[in-house]
Amino acid sequence: MIPVDLLIDKILPAFITFYLVSLGHSIFEKSGILNLAIDGIFFAATGAAILGAYLLLPIIPYPPIAGSVLAVLVSILLGLFMSTVLTFLPISHGAVGLSLQFFSYGVGIILGYSVRMRYGTVYQIAYTREDVLELLVISIVIGLTLHVLIEKTKLGVAIRAVGENPHSASALGVKVMHIRIIAAIIGFALMGLGASLFILSWQRTWDFRQYSQGYGWLAFATALAAGRHPIMLIPVSLLFGGLASTQTDISASLKVPTDVAKLIPFLAALILMLVYSSTGLRKIFASPSSLGKPYYKEEKSI
């Protein structure tokens, strides 16, 4: 039996963080852009979260929401840059994504460092334990809504169409740029929100060295392992979030180094991907066909 404290303080906040970040990442990638900036975006949003919360601390009594809002805004800005540049110019998604990642690490430090130096802990600006259940409900509702949006509505169809084949989608009448911008706004808003909860609900501490811990990449692996499927992301996020938040407990009870415990989610992601691609499951969980392919609007072909 899992102790309630462990659940409320660690596992659930970790689940919510991973679920929202990997959900946003999945929606964005469904539009065909490979998001290699995820870890940088994640860190930049954490910096924005504490900055936003502390800035408004003297004005409003309960500031974590302000932190989340600023994190969402910063994340959306970075996402809009990425999606417009990669749709407008036929350049490598990898190069832009990784450059943006390192740029965003810098943004995160600029936003968060001075606040951290001034205040130290983030307990006074964090979400309360009672909020965790509310956040849980909100996250699941967002996930279910997005599932319906992606599967049933025209907007969802357009996002999938652009990810499958932007040329055909455009010929059918989709404005590729518009759709990718919408996907970026939804996706990066969720990534920003999830990252703000990493600081304001789960870790309750901010340190510039957190950028080397790769929690963003773990969300990346979560999305891969769940085939970018909003419902499938729920159990996978719970599993990976659970593992990540109880690493120390696991390594202590199994007597393995923490670094080995950290490997488990990535290993699981690799195995699940192998299973998807070699079985009938790929029909549901396959990556978008044009994911990561530069988009040339005018291409001379035979």
Place this chain on the structure above:
Amino acid sequence: MTSPLLSITGINKSFPGGVIALDDVSMEFYPGEVTAILGENGAGKSTLVKILYGIYSPDKGDIFFQGKRIVIGSPIDAIKKGIVMVSQIPQLIDRLTVAENLSLSLTSVGLFESMKNVRRVFKEISDKIGIKINPDAKVWSLNYTQKQLVEIARAVLLDAKVLILDEALTYLPVEERRKFYVYLQRFKEEGRSIVLITHKIPEALEISDRIYILRRGKVVGSLVRENATLEQIRELMFGEAAKLITYERFSNPYEIQVGEPIIQVENLVVEGEYGEIAVNKVSFKARAGEIIGIAGIVGNGQRELLEALVGLRRIRSGRVIIDGVDVSNKGVGVIREKGVGFIPDQPLRYAVSAENTIVENIAALFSRQQVVINWSSMIEITNKLIKEYSIYPPNPNIHVKLLSGGNIMKVVVSRELEYATRALLAYNPTRGLDEATATFVRKKIKEKAVGDKVSIVFASEDLDEVLQLSDAVFVMNRGVLYGPFDPVSTPRSKIEELMVM
């Protein structure tokens, strides 16, 4: 005289690298008429329709719709004006359902709306024009004809005033094509305009009222159907080269001595892109000096079959034996090593590296075993091929991306024919080549089979080509191979029936 529904004046378009695709092109399209645009490959037909549909923008020139000057910035602009294009390769998204694909074009469907209304309208239209397709079927599960039917339904759904058919019917067998003509007739009667792009003269003569002929980006002829003849159009399209074109058989089957079996295929099963069975228990034999032609509409497993034979696609069950050795799932290296040439579909994507020069593309195959490439001998081979196939420009060190589509195809065909010492596998070996060059390539293939006792297996969507070249004809439909049939004595209608049943 009625005024044109759509007209273009002085359209110019050039591409990076100095290729002039269209040079001062003016045309008029009238309501209630079918206008055909004919031209050999590289004449600029595709570029022109892409401009009309908002995929490319012209460097110069104007487009007028119902007398007003318009700018078409994107396909959705065109659709809103009532200009709809159906192309040779269905522009549908395979992983989406029919209804989902259609919803993307319908401006009446809101972003947050479900597919319910689309399904309903599609049903209505389907009943009206008499097609039976499940709106919830995934597009990948449809065959080629069904996909084109969906595209036509889409045009009706969008209330198209100008319907552009970019080689959309060219690869359909006559019977199926006739069915489409019924819809087109009705379209015309409602005062709509049809623009038919094709490189097949008979198709244009069958249905059009007015014919424009493009050559090297210029309009070289404008004819009314009643006065047009096949010979006259050929002359305009090809000039001097028109005399070389022939669809006569090169020889009767087995006039030459065929030798021992080189390729043996037994109960081959291969999966397609979506895990479906693309090749279903296929067996056949190809002997030295023999040409096996596989007819069929695109997407019936021909590509998967050829890719499995050359080792590019995994074989689920069954065997491929080349020269007595089981090469099933042994990989492309082992199979190529046996002297097997391969001409894939979409050569620009799968057969050459556009960023490299001609000689580098030749060396990639001929020097694949060498650690250090002997460039002087590679240049020698390249120069020989350039001369033999009159590849233009005749410079081995030019980048492939700067060649025209037809010349890229010549590089691929010449390289693979030169390399093939035992067998040649080919898909649409003359696709994208104009009639004159295509005739030349087919002759070369025949010479290779007869002269070097090479076994040739090719699939083609062009039935004329299959009948001209093959010693034995097969038909592939939904993964099943029917045949062999004798190309001379079998009635054409029987083969066409098998293609579409």
